[in-house]
Amino acid sequence: MPTPRVLGSIVGILVAVPFGLVAAPDPGQAASQPPSNEKVVVQKSEQAPAKSPSKGAPKPKNVSLRMAEGLRFDPPRFEAKPGELLAFNLENVDISHQPHNFVIVQPGMVEEVVKLSMEMAASGASPGALPKHPGIIASSADVINPESKAVLQFKVPETAGVYGYVCTVPGHGVVMYGAMYVGVPMPLLSKDTNIPQVTLEKGLAGGGKRPFVQRLFMPNSGPASIGVALPGTQNYCFDSAECRVRYAWSGLFMDGSQYWRGSGKELAELGDAPWWTSEAFPLRFKDRELKAADFKFLGYSLKGEFPEFHFKVGPQEVFESVQPSGNGILLKFRLPGISSNVVVRMDSSAYWSCPEGVVVKGGFRIPAAKAGEFSVLIQPKEAFETAVSKTSAPSASRPAPSSSNP
Amino acid sequence: MQIRFPLYSAAVLTLAPIALHAEAVSTAPAATSAKVPATGATSSTPEKPFYSASERDSQMGRFYKVTQVKAPAGIDSQVGALSVLKDGRIVAAFHRGEVGILNPEKEQWSIFAEGLHEPLGILEEADGSLLVMQRPELTRLRDTTGSGKADSYESVLNDFGMTGNYHEFAFGPVRAPSGKLYVGLNLASSGDTVHEEVRGKWLPVGLDRKEFYGDWKKNSKEAGRMYSRVPWRGWILELDPLTGKSTPFASGFRSPDGLGFDAEGHLVVSDNQGDWRGSSELHVVKKGGFYGHPASLPWREDWGKVAPLDVPVETLDKLRTPAAVWFPHLSYANSPTQMVLIPKTPAWGPYGGQFVIGEMNVPKLLRVTLEEVDGVWQGACYPFVETSDLQAGLHRLVFRGDQLWFGRTHLTWAGGDNIGVVESVGPAPMDALAINLTKTGFKVRFTRPLDSSSVDPTLWKIRRYTYAYHKEYGSPELEQEILAPTAVVLSEDGFTADLTLSELHENFVYDFYLEKLRAADGEKPLNARAAYTLRRKR
Numbered sequence: 001m002p003t004p005r006v007l008g009s010i011v012g013i014l015v016a017v018p019f020g021l022v023a024a025p026d027p028g029q030a031a032s033q034p035p036s037n038e039k040v041v042v043q044k045s046e047q048a049p050a051k052s053p054s055k056g057a058p059k060p061k062n063v064s065l066r067m068a069e070g071l072r073f074d075p076p077r078f079e080a081k082p083g084e085l086l087a088f089n090l091e092n093v094d095i096s097h098q099p100h101n102f103v104i105v106q107p108g109m110v111e112e113v114v115k116l117s118m119e120m121a122a123s124g125a126s127p128g129a130l131p132k133h134p135g136i137i138a139s140s141a142d143v144i145n146p147e148s149k150a151v152l153q154f155k156v157p158e159t160a161g162v163y164g165y166v167c168t169v170p171g172h173g174v175v176m177y178g179a180m181y182v183g184v185p186m187p188l189l190s191k192d193t194n195i196p197q198v199t200l201e202k203g204l205a206g207g208g209k210r211p212f213v214q215r216l217f218m219p220n221s222g223p224a225s226i227g228v229a230l231p232g233t234q235n236y237c238f239d240s241a242e243c244r245v246r247y248a249w250s251g252l253f254m255d256g257s258q259y260w261r262g263s264g265k266e267l268a269e270l271g272d273a274p275w276w277t278s279e280a281f282p283l284r285f286k287d288r289e290l291k292a293a294d295f296k297f298l299g300y301s302l303k304g305e306f307p308e309f310h311f312k313v314g315p316q317e318v319f320e321s322v323q324p325s326g327n328g329i330l331l332k333f334r335l336p337g338i339s340s341n342v343v344v345r346m347d348s349s350a351y352w353s354c355p356e357g358v359v360v361k362g363g364f365r366i367p368a369a370k371a372g373e374f375s376v377l378i379q380p381k382e383a384f385e386t387a388v389s390k391t392s393a394p395s396a397s398r399p400a401p402s403s404s405n406p
Numbered sequence: 407m408q409i410r411f412p413l414y415s416a417a418v419l420t421l422a423p424i425a426l427h428a429e430a431v432s433t434a435p436a437a438t439s440a441k442v443p444a445t446g447a448t449s450s451t452p453e454k455p456f457y458s459a460s461e462r463d464s465q466m467g468r469f470y471k472v473t474q475v476k477a478p479a480g481i482d483s484q485v486g487a488l489s490v491l492k493d494g495r496i497v498a499a500f501h502r503g504e505v506g507i508l509n510p511e512k513e514q515w516s517i518f519a520e521g522l523h524e525p526l527g528i529l530e531e532a533d534g535s536l537l538v539m540q541r542p543e544l545t546r547l548r549d550t551t552g553s554g555k556a557d558s559y560e561s562v563l564n565d566f567g568m569t570g571n572y573h574e575f576a577f578g579p580v581r582a583p584s585g586k587l588y589v590g591l592n593l594a595s596s597g598d599t600v601h602e603e604v605r606g607k608w609l610p611v612g613l614d615r616k617e618f619y620g621d622w623k624k625n626s627k628e629a630g631r632m633y634s635r636v637p638w639r640g641w642i643l644e645l646d647p648l649t650g651k652s653t654p655f656a657s658g659f660r661s662p663d664g665l666g667f668d669a670e671g672h673l674v675v676s677d678n679q680g681d682w683r684g685s686s687e688l689h690v691v692k693k694g695g696f697y698g699h700p701a702s703l704p705w706r707e708d709w710g711k712v713a714p715l716d717v718p719v720e721t722l723d724k725l726r727t728p729a730a731v732w733f734p735h736l737s738y739a740n741s742p743t744q745m746v747l748i749p750k751t752p753a754w755g756p757y758g759g760q761f762v763i764g765e766m767n768v769p770k771l772l773r774v775t776l777e778e779v780d781g782v783w784q785g786a787c788y789p790f791v792e793t794s795d796l797q798a799g800l801h802r803l804v805f806r807g808d809q810l811w812f813g814r815t816h817l818t819w820a821g822g823d824n825i826g827v828v829e830s831v832g833p834a835p836m837d838a839l840a841i842n843l844t845k846t847g848f849k850v851r852f853t854r855p856l857d858s859s860s861v862d863p864t865l866w867k868i869r870r871y872t873y874a875y876h877k878e879y880g881s882p883e884l885e886q887e888i889l890a891p892t893a894v895v896l897s898e899d900g901f902t903a904d905l906t907l908s909e910l911h912e913n914f915v916y917d918f919y920l921e922k923l924r925a926a927d928g929e930k931p932l933n934a935r936a937a938y939t940l941r942r943k944r
Contacts, residue, residue: 069818095597096818121768122459122794127736171767171798171820205502206521207480215503215523215540222603223570224523224542240542240564241605260482260502263818264524264572265598299545299560307559 060087060153065165067092067100067144069263071176073165076195079181080156088152092144096263099128099143100167102152104180109135110164114173121170131168143169160184162194205229205256205268211305216256216268220277221246226300227268228307229253230324235271238322240297243311244281245322247274248329248378275380276329276350282363282376283333284343285316328379335371342366344376353377456921456934463793465932469832472795475811475825478506478515483823485813487528487538488802496806498813498825499525499538505547505556510806519547519556526663527578527589531647539576539589542568542605544645563645563652567606567636569594574639577663583671587645588655590662590675593632593701594639598622606636611704612713630715631681631879632660633701640702642675642691657706658697658726663801664688664744668776669759672783676742676763679735684873684881686742687729688763688774690783698726698875715877723875730783731774732873732915732939735880738787740767741819745774746803746810753808755834756853762790764800764812767820769793771800771812771828775840782942786841789933797822835932836925838918839901845944847891847907848916850936854925855900863891866905867919885914900926910943 063086066074080086090102105113116131128143130136137157144150157163160183167176179194186192206212210229218225222241229235236248252271259266281290294314300307308321319334328350335342344364346352356374357364366374457465477483477500487499496508503522506515518536527539536547536556543564547556568574571594578589594600599622608615612633617625634640642662644655660683664676673691677683682699689697696703700714700722714722733739743764750758761774770792776785799814799821809829814822834853842849859865871886891905921934 071816071818071820094818097597098819118794118798119459122462122792127767169820171816171822174822175816212521214521215542217523217570217601222605223568223601224564224605226521240561256502263598265570297543297561297564299558301550301559302557310560 058085060085062087062089064089064091065102066090067094067102067167067176069094069096070261071167071172072196072261073102073167073176073178075178077179077181077186077192079186082156082160082183083158084156086154086156088154090140090144090150090152092146092148094146095265097146098169098172099145100169100172100176101128101130101140101143102150103130103139103166103168104137104154105133105164105166106135106137107161107163109133110166110173110177113166113168114177117168117170117173127169137163139168156180156182164194204252205254208253210253212253213300213302213307214254214256214268216254216259217266218246218254219267219270220274224297226307227254228322230306230322230329232324234324234329236322236329237274238307238309240309241295242281242292243295243297243309243313243318245278245320245329245331247277249274250327250380275382276378277347279347279349280345281313282331282345282347283313283318284345285313285338286340288314290314325377326379328377330375330377332373332375334373338368338371340368340371342368342371342374350381351379353379456931459794463795465835466791466793469830469835469932470791470793471829471831472793473827473829474795475508475510475827477824478504478517481506483825484799484815484817484821485802485823485825486524486526486815488804488811488813488825489528489530490804490806490811491530492534494806496804496811496825497528497530497536498802499528501815501817503540505536505538516554518549518554519559524575526575527580527665529579529581529587537562537579537587539578541574541576544576544579544587544589562647562650563589563643565606565652566591566638566643567604569604569636570601571595572598573632573661575661575663578665579645580665580667580673582667582673585647587647588642588665588673589645590642590659590665591638591640592661593634593659593699596626596629596631596633599626600635604636609635609637609704611711612715630701631877632699634705637705638702639705640699641705642673644693654705655693656691656695656697657702658695658699659702660699664742664763666745666747666761668761669747672776674730674745674761674776676745677729678741679880681877681879682875684732684875685735686733686739688731688733688742688745688785688787689727690730690776692727695727696725698722698728719876726875728875728913728941730776730939730941731785731787732937733772733787734883734915734917734937737917738789738935738937739763739765739770739772741765742772743801744803746805748773749805749808751808753830755830756839757790757834760840762803762810763787764803766799766801766816769796769798769800771796771803771810777842779843779942779944784843784939784941786936786938788838788936791828792933796826796828799823836927836929837932837934838920838936841916841918841936841938843910843938843940843944844904847905847910848938849902849904850918851902852925853901854927854929856896856903857924857926857928858896858900860903860923861894861896863894863905865922866891866894866903867922868907869917869919870911870914871917872914883915889916910940912940912943914940916940 065088068074113133116133138154163180165178166173175196205214210231212229214227218237221237222239224240226238233250235253237246239246249272254268254270256268296312298310300309308319321332323330346363354364354376356370357366482501484501489497499505505519507518508515523541525538525540529537538545544562546560546562548558573595575592579587599618613628640659641657642655643652645652661678662675666674675689675691677687679686703714733742745761745763748754748757748760763772771790773788773790799816800812801815802813804811809827811827813825836854839851839853868889871883874881892908893906895904916938918936920931
């Protein structure tokens with residue numbers, strides 16, 4: 001049994017890269033420092049943060065650093081003060097179950113250390129083996145396994161610079177690195193060349209091109225969904241398993257970067273919350289109720305770059321395309337060979353109108369003579385109410401009058 | 407495509423040196439469901455290779471040239487699929503769903519299609535249309551207007567389930583000589599749960615569906631490390647492109663990233679180390695076969711309501727067909743990928759007709775040879791081309807004439823991106839060409855005549871070990887023993903050494919160390935390793 005679908009709150013595009021972790025002002029304690037930063041205390045611990053230091057010793061500042069799926073450190077960069085004592089709370093949260101390590105290197109040394117780790121792997125070293133390189137300042141003692149934590153105390157060098165941190169498990173460091181800014185201001189995120197390019201990529205499907213079709217995991221729909229950006233500002237989600245438009249939204253298309261740089265479990269983020277969410281497949285033939293097994297998706301063709309979907313509902317072949325229409329969308333149906341009436345069932349979250357249809361309870365009836373090709377206009381309720389409030393608003397439970405068609 | 411490091415056991419973390427002593431080892435033939443010591447007695451830490459990386463690169467450079475090819479500008483260049491068209495152009499599908507066509511002579515890409523969902527396989531049809539396997543379906547792309555871009559995206563095969571779990575990749579298609587097509591469907595991973603909506607009938611065997619939406623960290627342990635809760639996950643499907651009808655073909659797969667056919671038309675499928683996979687594997691697949699991973703079993707028609715994890719290992723062991731070839735973990739491959747046949751051309755010399763297979767984690771290509779003994783498939787794998795220029799992530803392979811093109815990917819695992827080409831530029835290096843089982847041992851054929859000193863049995867070292875069949879992730883090397891042949895006889899032409907062993911055991915890897923051998927011309931073996939998986943004695 002499918003669990004009930006919950007229309008979650010869908011936020012706008014948030015390519016949020018956390019980069020807070022600004023050093024807590026604690027200058028007094030940074031002055032008297034324990035050992036040189038070559039000496040690294042590593043504690044394996046199930047509970048973060050680090051143990052309280054003994055009395056009188058400077059209290060390290062906690063820095064949370066997660067190793068995440070998609071071969072990335074979260075955050076990919078942070079600021080630290082020269083000479084301050086940090087306690088890195090390292091946590092491997094990589095759901096693709098890979099071990100990672102954490103190696104801090106001198107400014108500009110990430111690439112060289114990564115190269116060395118690859119050479120070591122090629123020479124038969126264990127994937128967890130740490131490279132020996134003069135550019136390495138500190139590191140976790142060994143790999144940190146999935147769902148494990150480690151704490152690493154670290155005295156920030158006195159010399160200002162952009163220090164790299166990297167995972168040297170072979171193959172990881174090419175993209176799995178970050179930047180510790182010590183006494184150097186951080187540039188704008190979009191201009192930062194010290195962090196992996198992938199962090200900077202905005203993941204708008206199609207790169208903003210319209211019209212555009214992108215198949216991806218989408219929120220509040222089945223896993224075989226198809227996102228479509230129409231010319232103008234409208235977008236919709238077509239569920240290929242249920243053979244219907246699931247919802248429509250306006251504004252930006254969808255951001256797939258979480259999926260593309262992550263493990264592949266993530267959903268696309270819609271540019272805005274849908275203004276219409278369909279409740280069920282809208283057509284009925286001879287008033288027959290439909291089961292999931294009645295639907296068979298057959299693909300789509302691009303006609304002037306608009307996809308026209310092709311599917312079967314029982315024996316009936318259906319072609320459906322969607323066009324922008326004012327602030328709404330126009331669903332255009334073609335039903336080759338149809339010889340009976342078709343009923344269009346409305347739902348309540350938008351205004352529906354149907355020029356070829358006759359208003360009946362709950363929707364429209366398309367007479368057999370017109371059922372071969374007809375269209376349904378769906379408009380946002382709010383916009384429609386604004387438009388018609390100037391004249392005389394019809395009852396919300398009734399279909400919008402066909403005069404509102406463009 | 408399970409491309410991951412093993413979960414490191416304590417033994418590996420402490421980098422325990424590999425035990426190469428024969429004394430403590432039982433000589434009893436392993437039950438195929440070998441018992442595993444509570445703590446890994448032997449780890450599969452890679453051994454020190456014959457060459458240093460730089461020496462290896464320079465040696466490899468005498469025989470192979472690697473060139474790099476850039477993916478189209480401005481796209482994520484991870485390659486999910488790679489093929490060559492009848493007209494010689496290269497077609498590649500990329501991570502975000504673009505299908506690009508490259509004219510290699512002009513070094514020009516054109517984008518043929520966009521917006522596909524994780525395409526991982528591509529195949530041209532007789533009429534020039536392209537079949538692309540994407541996560542949700544097999545799609546036929548056609549350019550019906552002559553614009554150079556696909557305008558028809560026909561859904562050819564979509565009647566299999568999807569839960570939205572990230573690990574449910576879809577691989578293939580490959581075409582049999584009969585014209586039928588085969589695709590492989592991954593299991594879901596307990597690394598994540600399922601989406602609220604799924605496609606396909608939910609299997610009511612195993613962890614209750616509502617638990618999938620509860621505390622997953624806790625509940626996932628009951629789901630099985632890899633699970634199949636919608637139809638045909640863990641299966642190979644057969645599709646008749648003429649009728650559009652698909653049928654379930656074989657079960658028991660975990661992550662069948664590589665599908666291919668040998669020269670005689672046998673379907674071969676690679677799978678990756680993990681649960682129920684002591685090491686990575688290559689299977690020769692027959693209709694109705696079960697190839698070891700039990701998660702897919704409840705979709706069999708003859709299966710009752712028993713959860714596969716409740717079935718005793720011994721029962722599963724009897725049901726399964728073991729792998730024809732084990733790729734010993736770390737020392738040979740971490741995550742083998744696609745296999746293709748090496749062309750029988752002068753450039754590739756003696757290797758023509760063998761398989762070359764890619765590897766995700768290290769810059770290495772391997773070869774595979776197969777033979778059938780008493781109806782049982784078995785064979786050997788051999789390191790082949792290993793050089794830094796290959797880089798990691800060798801995911802998709804295709805021959806364009808004598809050029810071996812390869813596409814790299816990583817997703818969230820180790821790997822690389824973009825495309826490269828390997829060419830054979832020298833004579834065949836000195837190496838083991840093929841190992842075949844005899845009644846008393848092995849015939850090892852080389853690419854060059856062996857030096858007459860090779861009859862000295864002490865120059866040969868064979869390490870024998872096996873892997874466990876169990877639900878745990880991977881397996882240590884078990885029951886290992888160091889062997890030397892009791893006699894070595896060279897063939898008249900010097901190419902083949904006939905080794906006699908004092909005894910042979912089924913279900914063991916025979917891992918050959920050949921670095922002490924020399925060709926008659928003085929040349930050292932280039933790779934000097936080969937691993938034969940013995941399933942059935944002659």
